[in-house]
Structures are given as structure tokens and as C-alpha cells.
Amino acid sequence: MGVGPVLRRQSSGTLTIRFPPGSRLAAMIGQMPERRRAERLDTELDKSRAEFVHLIGHEVRAR
Numbered sequence: 072m073g074v075g076p077v078l079r080r081q082s083s084g085t086l087t088i089r090f091p092p093g094s095r096l097a098a099m100i101g102q103m104p105e106r107r108r109a110e111r112l113d114t115e116l117d118k119s120r121a122e123f124v125h126l127i128g129h130e131v132r133a134r
Contacts, residue, residue: 076096077089090097 076091076094079087079089081087090100
């Protein structure tokens with residue numbers, strides 16, 4: 072059986088978890104912030120696109 076995660080308490084009081092190299096769990100946890108960032112950027116892009124379409128529509132109607 073492989074070595075599992077190692078928990079360590081830092082001198083500052085924070086708890087760190089170290090996963091062995093090649094751990095699938097570590098990879099999944101590492102992907103979580105990237106997914107959140109991608110979702111946030113996708114939402115921002117949708118808002119920007121909607122604002123742009125609104126502005127273009129307003130300019131076309133104003134002429």
C-alpha cells in the first residue's frame with residue numbers, strides 16, 4: 072500500500088497537507104482553484120459580451 076498524505080502543523084499554527092508525488096487526490100485538489108478561476112473568467116466574459124452587444128445595439132439605434 073502507498074504512503075498517504077502527511078499532515079504537519081507549522082510554527083504559525085497552520086496545518087499543511089503534503090501528498091506523495093503522483094497522488095491522484097493531489098492532482099484533483101490542485102485543479103480545483105483552476106476550475107474556479109476558469110468559471111469566474113467565463114462569467115466575466117459573458118458579462119462583458121452582453122455589455123458590448125448592448126452598447127452596439129444602442130449605437131445602431133441612435134443613428
